[in-house]
Amino acid sequence: MAIVGRACLILAFATCIYGIVASIYGARAHRPDWAESGRRSVYAVAVLASVAFLILEIAFLRTDLSFAIVASHSSTTTEWFYRAAAAWSSQEGSLLLWLWLLSMWSSLVLFLTRRRLRDVAPYATAVLLGFGAFFGGLLVFAVSPFDVLASPPQEGLGLNPLLRHPSMMIHPPMLYSGYTLFAVPFAFAVGALIVRRVDAEWIGATRRFALAAWFFLGVGILLGARWSYSELGWGGYWAWDPVENASLLPWLTGTAFIHSLMIQEKRGMLKIWNSSLILATGTLAILGTFLVRSGILDSIHAFGASTLGIPFVTLIGVMIAGSMALVVSRRDTLRSEQSIDSMLSREAIFLFNNLVLVAMAFVVFFWTFLPLITEALGNKVSVGPPVYNQYIVPLALALVLLSGIGPIAAWRRTTLKTVRRNFVWPLAALATTVVVLLVFGVTQSPASILMFAFAAFVIAVTVQEFARGAAARRAMAGENPLQATVTLVKRNRRRYGGYIVHVGMALLFIGVAASSAFQHAHDVVLKPGQTTRVGDYTIRYVRPTSAIGQRAGSLEKISFGAVLDVSKNGKHLTTLRPSKAYFPSQDASDLGAIGRFFEGEATSEVGMQAGLRRDLWTAMSPDISKMRPIIDKGDKAFAAIDGKVPPEMQAQLLGQALTGLVQRYRTQPPPANFRLLSSPLVAWIWIGGLVVFTGGLIALWPAGDPAMRRVRGRYAARVARELGRA
Amino acid sequence: MNPARKRRTRLVVALTAAVLLASALIYTSFSASSEAVTPSRLAHGAATGRAYQLTGKVANGSVRDIPGGKTFRVRDRNGTTSVPVRYVGAVPDPFREGREVIVTVRKQGNTFVGERDSLVTKCPSKFTDTTPQSGQQT
Numbered sequence: 001m002a003i004v005g006r007a008c009l010i011l012a013f014a015t016c017i018y019g020i021v022a023s024i025y026g027a028r029a030h031r032p033d034w035a036e037s038g039r040r041s042v043y044a045v046a047v048l049a050s051v052a053f054l055i056l057e058i059a060f061l062r063t064d065l066s067f068a069i070v071a072s073h074s075s076t077t078t079e080w081f082y083r084a085a086a087a088w089s090s091q092e093g094s095l096l097l098w099l100w101l102l103s104m105w106s107s108l109v110l111f112l113t114r115r116r117l118r119d120v121a122p123y124a125t126a127v128l129l130g131f132g133a134f135f136g137g138l139l140v141f142a143v144s145p146f147d148v149l150a151s152p153p154q155e156g157l158g159l160n161p162l163l164r165h166p167s168m169m170i171h172p173p174m175l176y177s178g179y180t181l182f183a184v185p186f187a188f189a190v191g192a193l194i195v196r197r198v199d200a201e202w203i204g205a206t207r208r209f210a211l212a213a214w215f216f217l218g219v220g221i222l223l224g225a226r227w228s229y230s231e232l233g234w235g236g237y238w239a240w241d242p243v244e245n246a247s248l249l250p251w252l253t254g255t256a257f258i259h260s261l262m263i264q265e266k267r268g269m270l271k272i273w274n275s276s277l278i279l280a281t282g283t284l285a286i287l288g289t290f291l292v293r294s295g296i297l298d299s300i301h302a303f304g305a306s307t308l309g310i311p312f313v314t315l316i317g318v319m320i321a322g323s324m325a326l327v328v329s330r331r332d333t334l335r336s337e338q339s340i341d342s343m344l345s346r347e348a349i350f351l352f353n354n355l356v357l358v359a360m361a362f363v364v365f366f367w368t369f370l371p372l373i374t375e376a377l378g379n380k381v382s383v384g385p386p387v388y389n390q391y392i393v394p395l396a397l398a399l400v401l402l403s404g405i406g407p408i409a410a411w412r413r414t415t416l417k418t419v420r421r422n423f424v425w426p427l428a429a430l431a432t433t434v435v436v437l438l439v440f441g442v443t444q445s446p447a448s449i450l451m452f453a454f455a456a457f458v459i460a461v462t463v464q465e466f467a468r469g470a471a472a473r474r475a476m477a478g479e480n481p482l483q484a485t486v487t488l489v490k491r492n493r494r495r496y497g498g499y500i501v502h503v504g505m506a507l508l509f510i511g512v513a514a515s516s517a518f519q520h521a522h523d524v525v526l527k528p529g530q531t532t533r534v535g536d537y538t539i540r541y542v543r544p545t546s547a548i549g550q551r552a553g554s555l556e557k558i559s560f561g562a563v564l565d566v567s568k569n570g571k572h573l574t575t576l577r578p579s580k581a582y583f584p585s586q587d588a589s590d591l592g593a594i595g596r597f598f599e600g601e602a603t604s605e606v607g608m609q610a611g612l613r614r615d616l617w618t619a620m621s622p623d624i625s626k627m628r629p630i631i632d633k634g635d636k637a638f639a640a641i642d643g644k645v646p647p648e649m650q651a652q653l654l655g656q657a658l659t660g661l662v663q664r665y666r667t668q669p670p671p672a673n674f675r676l677l678s679s680p681l682v683a684w685i686w687i688g689g690l691v692v693f694t695g696g697l698i699a700l701w702p703a704g705d706p707a708m709r710r711v712r713g714r715y716a717a718r719v720a721r722e723l724g725r726a
Numbered sequence: 727m728n729p730a731r732k733r734r735t736r737l738v739v740a741l742t743a744a745v746l747l748a749s750a751l752i753y754t755s756f757s758a759s760s761e762a763v764t765p766s767r768l769a770h771g772a773a774t775g776r777a778y779q780l781t782g783k784v785a786n787g788s789v790r791d792i793p794g795g796k797t798f799r800v801r802d803r804n805g806t807t808s809v810p811v812r813y814v815g816a817v818p819d820p821f822r823e824g825r826e827v828i829v830t831v832r833k834q835g836n837t838f839v840g841e842r843d844s845l846v847t848k849c850p851s852k853f854t855d856t857t858p859q860s861g862q863q864t
Contacts, residue, residue: 162819233819234843241846339732359747366751371762374755381759382779384830384844390754523815523842525794603819621816625791673794675816 002067005055006146012048012099013136015041019129027122027195035122039110042125045132046103053087053100056145060087065152069093069145075158077552085169086159091308092145094172098289099135101173102128102180105209109184113205120202123191131183131286134315142307161557161583161601167227171220175247178217179285182250184209185257186282189275193326196333198275200265207261208700210278213285214254215696221247222689233604233619235521235677237685240388245368246288249361253281256357263347266411268337272327273354275334279323284361286316342413349406356399363391389516393447397454400509403502404458407465422464429460445517452513455506462499469496489698497699501692508688514681515615522676525623528562528669535678537573537616540565544622544669545579546662557581558597558658560622560665562672564607576607578620578674592635593654594661598624610683617677626670630661760830765800766807772833780811780831780838786823797837800827813840820847 019041026035059067060083063076073093074086087093106128113121139145159168185206192202224244225237238244257277263270290312327334340348371382408422433456437449466485473484489496520535531540545561561579565572585591585600609616624631634657641650760779768778780800785808788799795814801807803826811831821827830844 234816239846355743362744362747363751366748367755370755370759374759375762380762381755382762383755383759387754387758390758391751523794599822601820602822619816623791671793673816 001055001059001064002146002148005052006140006144008048008052008055009096009136009139009144009146012045012052012103013133013140015044015048016129016133016136019045020126020133023122023126023129027119027126032118035118035125038122038125038129039114042103042106042110042129042132045129045136046100046107049096049100049103049136052146053096056087056093056096057084060084063156065154065156066148067145068147068149071149071153071156073157073159075156077554077556078156078159079164081169082159082164085163085172087145088172088176089159089163089168090145092139092143094176094292095135095139095143096145097173098176098180099132099139101176102131102135102183105177105181105184106132106187109188109206109209117188117191117197117202117205119195120188120191120197123194124187127187127190128183131187134311138308138311142311157586161581161603162231164603165227165231167223167231171223171227174216174220174223176220178213178215178220178247179250179289181209181213181216182254182278182282182285184213185278186285189278189282190322190326193275193330196330198271198330198333200268203261203264203274207258210254210258210261211696211700214251214258215693215700217247217251217254218689218696219693221251222686222693226686229617229682230606230608231603233606233621233675235606235617235619235675235679237682240364240367240385242368243288243292245364246284246291249364249368250281250284250288252357252361252364253277253284256354256361257281259350259357260354263350267347269339269347270351271334271336272331275330276323276327277354277358279319279327283316283319283323286312286319290316344409344414346406346409346411346414349402349409353399353402353406356395356402360392360395360399363395364388396509397447397450400451400454400458400506403505404454404461407499407502408461422461425464426457426460430454430457432456445513448513448517451509455510458502458506462503465499466496493701493703494699497695497697497701500695500698502695504688504691504693504695506688507684507691511681511684511686511688515679515685518680520678522674524674524676525671526674527671532674532676534616534676536568537678538567539576539618539674539676540567541672541674542575544666544672545577546665548658548662549581555584555655555658557583558662559605560662560669560672561605562607562620562674564618564674566609566616574609574616576609576616576618578607578618579605580619580621581605592631593638594631594634594657597658598631612683613680615677615679615682617679619675620672622665622672623670627661627665630664634661765802765809766805768809768831768833768838769807772838774833776832777841778831778838779828780809781828782808782826784821784823784825784827789823795840796821798823800829810837811840812837813845815840815842815845817845818847821845 019038022034022041023038026032026038056067056069058064059070060074061080063070063074063078063083065071069090069092070086073090074083078086088097106125110121110125110128117124185203188202188206192198221244224247228239229235229237257274260270260274260277264274290309340351342348367383367388371380374381404426408418408426410418430453433453434449437452442449466488469488470481470484473479473488474481477484477487479487522532522534524532526532526541528541528543531538533539542563542565545559545563547559547561548555549557549559559579559581561577564576564578566574566576581603582597583600583602585596591599604619604621607618607620638650638654638657641653645653760777762779762781763772765780765782768780772778782800782802785799785801788797788808790797792812792814795812796817797810797812799808799810811829813829825847828844828846830841831838832841833839
């Protein structure tokens with residue numbers, strides 16, 4: 001099977017090359033048959049990549065240990081759903097996932113536009129196939145997922161325990177879908193610029209793909225944050241790590257793009273800005289992939305130093321140089337048809353919103369790459385999260401405020417009458433929030449107070465817009481309030497979906513502000529019976545727990561944990577059960593039979609009481625050094641009988657020894673390090689995220705036929721107008 | 727104002743804003759950054775009290791538990807020079823001997839004291855190239 005997979009990749013690479021040549025020749029020589037052949041190449045690449053990916057997935061699901069990638073990332077005892085996900089835990093598998101997703105999205109967009117954009121599509125096809133050739137080339141010439149082992153091992157190394165989390169099945173595919181989907185508007189922007197067809201049609205054809213990219217990337221980022229919070233034992237959800245930043249960068253510029261393209265559609269403005277934004281977003285998506293692949297920046301998530309750096313740098317260089325050359329050479333064609341009439345208009349607010357988002361992206365980019373920039377200058381330096389926050393907090397405040405002002409500002413010019421009509425209630429909500437917070441003594445974090453107030457403003461704006469829209473529908477159609485609201489949203493999914501997104505972002509920022517500014521954290525060493533405090537809570541280490549985990553008849557892990565009693569004002573609130581799981585080392589034969597359990601991977605099982613008002617979070621780590629003498633004694637005993645007793649008996653004795661060890665932990669526990677956090681409103685980050693993505697889905701959902709006809713009609717009218725002007 | 731002049735003005739305003747932001751970032755990078763260093767660079771000479779971002783691998787056999795944290799040595803990625811580190815606080819789950827770590831440290835006497843919550847350990851799944859047992863690639 002491996003040879004078939006490899007053959008598919010070679011064929012996919014060759015097809016990409018052919019498709020690029022055919023598409024460009026078709027476009028340059030005005031030969032639609034060649035352009036059509038280029039488009040079909042994309043479908044062929046999708047089929048070949050699908051077969052290759054399927055073969056890899058089957059190898060993982062069957063635990064075919066003759067595949068080197070399976071032997072090093074899975075095992076017979078790995079659960080089937082983690083076996084399926086293990087494919088993208090490796091460098092090679094994740095690159096194949098990238099190629100497969102790219103080929104599928106490319107096929108979809110080219111199928112949907114097969115009767116439109118006939119001049120732009122061949123160039124877009126060539127660009128998409130260029131990405132395909134790049135990733136196909138890496139899989140053929142640099143890192144093959146289909147390498148086989150001459151002597152397959154009896155058992156594989158298994159999936160890293162840290163990755164055994166439900167998010168592993170969906171977080172990477174979501175991120176990669178986001179990255180690959182951004183390639184679609186990038187490719188069409190390049191095509192539109194090459195043929196100087198910079199009207200709104202290419203935007204109309206790919207807008208949904210940009211929105212889908214934003215949606216998937218956002219889901220991936222949020223899932224990663226949730227995974228980090230619940231699994232990694234440090235209690236945070238965002239660390240400004242280079243790889244986290246790499247996923248945030250295209251999301252920020254993508255968010256700017258899906259806002260500013262509305263200005264181009266409505267008023268024919270910001271063409272240079274929109275082209276530059278989507279070209280930058282596509283480049284940043286590749287940059288994000290590069291940062292993970294190359295290990296060039298020190299990150300917890302990066303693959304190790306690899307040989308992929310040079311090809312990626314070359315690709316990124318070509319993308320930047322090509323994008324700049326295209327935008328500069330087409331600057332006359334990209335000139336706006338109209339200009340901003342007033343700084344108090346919706347288009348001006350959208351532009352400010354764009355500038356804030358781009359400034360955020362610039363700040364994140366600068367700090368992320370500071371180590372590389374300064375290393376090139378001879379003295380490598382870097383900055384930590386407080387420095388990021390110093391810049392991002394004021395920008396986030398401005399962003400939230402603008403997301404409230406934008407929807408109630410009028411197009412062209414906002415008059416005093418409009419201000420009175422639209423701003424009074426939202427401003428009242430803002431002022432009330434500030435007063436209530438100050439009355440309740442919340443004074444220690446001005447930035448958080450402002451964030452709560454601005455979020456209240458955004459929510460009030462949205463409620464007002466929904467209420468007015470529904471009232472208008474009720475007056476026109478006599479519908480009940482619920483019916484009127486549903487019809488309102490259905491008739492203009494994009495607009496009201498967007499408003500829901502704004503509410504979700506406001507909730508998310510409330511959660512971030514509260515949990516950052518008002519968190520209580522405490523690291524402490526406790527023995528059973530001892531008590532400590534975090535915030536208003538008293539926490540007592542009641543008793544230790546321990547267990548041996550088995551899978552498929554073999555010892556999988558040893559868990560040492562604790563039962564913690566949480567009380568407030570002397571009243572029992574809840575019981576938390578954090579623990580630490582120790583997985584045996586797979587690769588160190590010189591370790592002792594018992595000691596190897598404490599030299600492998602260890603994962604924290606967090607004890608958490610989550611609530612709408614506050615999360616109580618705890619992770620623990622026992623002081624294993626206190627158990628070292630007994631572990632060393634056991635290792636010596638097993639070394640002494642090694643080879644002298646049958647393996648079955650040795651396994652039985654090991655089971656008994658480990659059982660004795662975990663029992664001893666319960667009776668003579670060593671002290672343990674506890675991290676205790678009391679974080680207010682964290683749940684609103686996840687709730688806000690869900691609201692954002694509900695709004696995103698509403699905006700993404702295809703409009704019903706009548707609405708679709710209206711939208712298409714508008715595009716057709718605009719295209720006709722612009723062609724008439726040309 | 728004619729359109730060409732309007733465009734120029736907008737460009738000048740935008741460029742000024744960008745230059746101001748870039749200047750602020752550069753100023754902060756001088757005032758609030760830590761120098762990223764290898765163990766051999768620190769061993770060669772480090773100023774007491776100054777923050778350094780130390781990058782290297784946890785030396786084998788060097789990890790010891792202390793109340794509330796650990797002591798260990800960080801060695802060069804491709805070398806044997808190492809420096810002692812004392813870290814109080816919870817260490818990340820992937821932390822262990824042989825792993826690549828990044829930690830912000832300050833020199834205190836003969837040891838380097840890690841800043842709480844600054845210890846990062848690379849996710850091991852992402853850089854292992856171990857082939858299980860004696861399997862050989864073809």
